[in-house]
Amino acid sequence: xxxxxxxxxxxxxxxxxxxxxxxxxxxxxxxxxxxxxxxxxxxxxxxxxxxxxxxxxxxxxxxxxxxxxxxxxxxxxxxxxxxxxxxxxxxxxxxxxxxxxxxxxxxxxxxxxxxxxxxxxxxxxxxxxxxxxxxxxxxxxxxxxxxxxxxxxxxxxxxxxxxxxxxxxxxxxxxxxxxxxxxxxxxxxxxxxxxxxxxxxxxxxxxxxxxxxxxxxxxxxxxxxxxxxxxxxxxxxxxxxxxxxxxxxxxxxxxxxxxxxxxxxxxxxxxxxxxxxxxxxxxxxxxxxxxxxxxxxxxxxxxxxxxxxxxxxxxxx
Amino acid sequence: xxxxxxxxxxxxxxxxxxxxxxxxxxxxxxxxxxxxxxxxxxxxxxxxxxxxxxxxxxxxxxxxxxxxxxxxxxxxxxxxxxxxxxxxxxxxxxxxxxxxxxxxxxxxxxxxxxxxxxxxxxxxxxxxxxxxxxxxxxxxxxxxxxxxxxxxxxxxxxxxxxxxxxxxxxxxxxxxxxxxxxxxxxxxxxxxxxxxxxxxxxxxxxxxxxxxxxxxxxxxxxxxxxxxxxxxxxxxxxxxxxxxxxxxxxxxxxxxxxxxxxxxxxxxxxxxxxxxxxxxxxxxxxxxxxxxxxxxxxxxxxxxxxxxxxxxxxxxxxxxxxxxxxxxxxxxxxxxx
Ligand SMILES: Nc1ncnc2c1ncn2[C@@H]1O[C@H](COP(=O)(O)OP(=O)(O)OP(=O)(O)O)[C@@H](O)[C@H]1O
Ligand code: SF4
Ligand SMILES: [Mg+2]
Numbered sequence: 117x118x119x120x121x122x123x124x125x126x127x128x129x130x131x132x133x134x135x136x137x138x139x140x141x142x143x144x145x146x147x148x149x150x151x152x153x154x155x156x157x158x159x160x161x162x163x164x165x166x167x168x169x170x171x172x173x174x175x176x177x178x179x180x181x182x183x184x185x186x187x188x189x190x191x192x193x194x195x196x197x198x199x200x201x202x203x204x205x206x207x208x209x210x211x212x213x214x215x216x217x218x219x220x221x222x223x224x225x226x227x228x229x230x231x232x233x234x235x236x237x238x239x240x241x242x243x244x245x246x247x248x249x250x251x252x253x254x255x256x257x258x259x260x261x262x263x264x265x266x267x268x269x270x271x272x273x274x275x276x277x278x279x280x281x282x283x284x285x286x287x288x289x290x291x292x293x294x295x296x297x298x299x300x301x302x303x304x305x306x307x308x309x310x311x312x313x314x315x316x317x318x319x320x321x322x323x324x325x326x327x328x329x330x331x332x333x334x335x336x337x338x339x340x341x342x343x344x345x346x347x348x349x350x351x352x353x354x355x356x357x358x359x360x361x362x363x364x365x366x367x368x369x370x371x372x373x374x375x376x377x378x379x380x381x382x383x384x385x386x387x388x389x390x391x392x393x394x395x396x397x398x399x400x401x402x403x404x405x406x407x408x409x410x411x412x413x414x415x416x417x418x419x420x421x422x423x424x425x426x427x428x429x430x431x432x433x
Numbered sequence: 434x435x436x437x438x439x440x441x442x443x444x445x446x447x448x449x450x451x452x453x454x455x456x457x458x459x460x461x462x463x464x465x466x467x468x469x470x471x472x473x474x475x476x477x478x479x480x481x482x483x484x485x486x487x488x489x490x491x492x493x494x495x496x497x498x499x500x501x502x503x504x505x506x507x508x509x510x511x512x513x514x515x516x517x518x519x520x521x522x523x524x525x526x527x528x529x530x531x532x533x534x535x536x537x538x539x540x541x542x543x544x545x546x547x548x549x550x551x552x553x554x555x556x557x558x559x560x561x562x563x564x565x566x567x568x569x570x571x572x573x574x575x576x577x578x579x580x581x582x583x584x585x586x587x588x589x590x591x592x593x594x595x596x597x598x599x600x601x602x603x604x605x606x607x608x609x610x611x612x613x614x615x616x617x618x619x620x621x622x623x624x625x626x627x628x629x630x631x632x633x634x635x636x637x638x639x640x641x642x643x644x645x646x647x648x649x650x651x652x653x654x655x656x657x658x659x660x661x662x663x664x665x666x667x668x669x670x671x672x673x674x675x676x677x678x679x680x681x682x683x684x685x686x687x688x689x690x691x692x693x694x695x696x697x698x699x700x701x702x703x704x705x706x707x708x709x710x711x712x713x714x715x716x717x718x719x720x721x722x723x724x725x726x727x728x729x730x731x732x733x734x735x736x737x738x739x740x741x742x743x744x745x746x747x748x749x750x751x752x753x754x755x756x757x758x759x760x761x762x763x764x765x766x767x768x769x770x
Contacts, residue, residue, distance in 0.1 A: 266683060325537070326532065326538045327538055327540040329494065329538070330538045332524075333524055334521070334602075334606075335520075335522060335524030335552070336525070336554075337521065344543075345540050349540065422542070424586060425586060425588060432470070
């Protein structure tokens with residue numbers, strides 16, 4: 117299969133996944149005990165006005181599928197509904213917070229790739245003391261939960277040394293990055309350690325492979341052997357882990373945003389769930405699904421680039 | 434004889450053993466070999482006798498932790514004393530190795546063509562020239578649709594084709610010595626003989642010296658000028674191939690011939706002589722072969738027989754002169770030669 121066809125096929129599959137996901141996200145409201153109305157009203161006092169407003173906003177009197185398609189059409193037009201709590205359009209509620217969270221995830225991803233791959237490759241190729249130092253560091257990082265690490269970072273680098281702000285998202289790109297540094301580290305550290313471990317193990321196992329012995333027996337320069345035969349082949353399992361890790365970061369932001377009092381999607385999601393602000397929950401979950409699916413698409417494309425044995429038909433996976 | 438192309442003297446190889454690899458155990462002990470320019474030497478023995486280790490020692494191709502003593506002199510240069518760069522050039526231009534399992538020994542995610550031209554390109558040949566040279570080499574090893582094959586991935590080729598690719602890549606740099614570590618063991622019988630014929634042809638055309646490793650004594654003898662038999666990390670007999678077939682000195686050599694299965698029976702890697710072969714570190718005092726030897730006497734267990742010169746070769750057996758001419762050979766043993 118050619119690349120254009122492969123991509124078209126993958127994008128179509130992606131749309132199907134999103135459609136199913138949206139149905140699930142929308143439908144889950146109707147699985148709530150007591151039905152959607154009592155779920156949506158929740159602990160608020162059920163004044164006739166509130167009931168009328170909720171019923172109208174969620175079209176609760178229409179049949180399910182009609183309501184679903186009305187909602188979907190709205191979503192496709194960029195109308196994500198109104199928040200019951202903030203009395204504001206969900207899209208504008210989400211927009212600024214999305215940027216904070218996106219920046220945080222990208223920042224953490226860069227850190228994970230730099231630190232995780234860097235130490236992993238270094239440990240595998242150097243062995244000896246370097247290997248043991250990295251192994252110890254990884255073990256410590258993996259056993260520190262993000263919220264503990266976050267608190268620790270705040271105490272030492274924000275309150276103690278005063279190098280970084282204690283909380284908040286900042287304004288302007290540079291200032292935002294500065295504000296997001298500690299949160300990104302808290303979010304990245306254990307994933308970086310995991311990636312370091314996986315990449316180091318993958319490289320070590322690839323170094324012992326017969327085809328690498330062949331390459332060495334042919335008198336190829338060691339650097340070339342490492343780059344062309346060891347690192348390339350070792351990257352195949354690493355790509356999967358990177359994909360899963362980045363997708364997992366999206367969930368990790370919930371904790372970190374709360375520790376650092378960042379106003380991002382994660383903290384908004386938690387609040388929206390607690391306040392039964394269902395339009396907000398739907399929108400955020402849908403957004404996270406899109407991110408998740410996109411990351412998967414990128415992983416698949418990278419896979420086919422690195423390992424040509426996986427035909428673009430995708431049947432080898 | 435110091436003018437041989439390859440002279441291996443007193444080669445001993447140890448591998449780490451025990452907790453944290455603190456102990457070392459020998460897997461090859463005191464091996465001497467020599468190969469003249471253009472000559473072929475067969476190296477025969479059962480699994481674990483140290484054949485592959487010996488061959489790898491010739492180009493110092495060891496896994497981490499493996500250590501070797503003794504000397505390997507190739508064309509006047511001491512291989513174990515070489516700088517890394519000198520060793521790399523030796524591997525790139527003078528000695529090539531082909532392996533038993535081409536599927537494992539060729540990078541699965543790169544094309545056959547990339548594998549073939551890699552050595553040439555690394556030594557400065559342009560991609561286009563390298564491709565042209567390699568395509569004609571493929572034709573020499575019996576692959577006529579070379580350019581199509583070169584675009585394929587290794588898993589799209591059969592084992593026999595891949596071994597031909599391996600052979601083509603080994604001779605692409607015009608080496609002086611080819612190390613062939615059981616190049617046909619993983620192939621079916623018909624493909625085996627095709628690959629052997631290709632090797633023989635390339636050897637005579639190019640004046641290649643060959644170290645040919647196999648379990649099959651008669652295949653070695655049919656291919657090589659002389660044949661060395663290895664047991665438990667040591668050479669127990671070396672003779673000209675013709676003489677070895679008719680007048681083996683060592684009971685083990687004789688046993689390898691007699692027990693050889695017929696060609697039309699599927700050949701398997703089973704112990705063909707009664708009992709299990711042992712590795713060098715498992716051998717105690719006395720003759721390592723004694724527990725499996727039908728001619729063993731109490732004296733055999735007392736001291737380890739040394740490799741001594743006999744008429745036409747060398748043998749390490751206390752009873753070699755007594756047994757001379759009495760050991761069964763392939764002719765009487767039901768073989769097919
Ligand atoms: N990297 C290693 N570390 C430890 N022991 C090893 C290593 N490689 C080989 N050995 C041991 O060394 C001995 C000789 O191995 P070698 O591969 O040379 O045998 P061989 O004669 O080639 O056998 P085969 O016919 O099975 O290929 C065996 O006992 C093997 O287990
Ligand atoms: S020395 Fe003795 S045991 Fe060893 S091969 Fe000769 S006869 Fe057999
Ligand atoms: Mg071997």
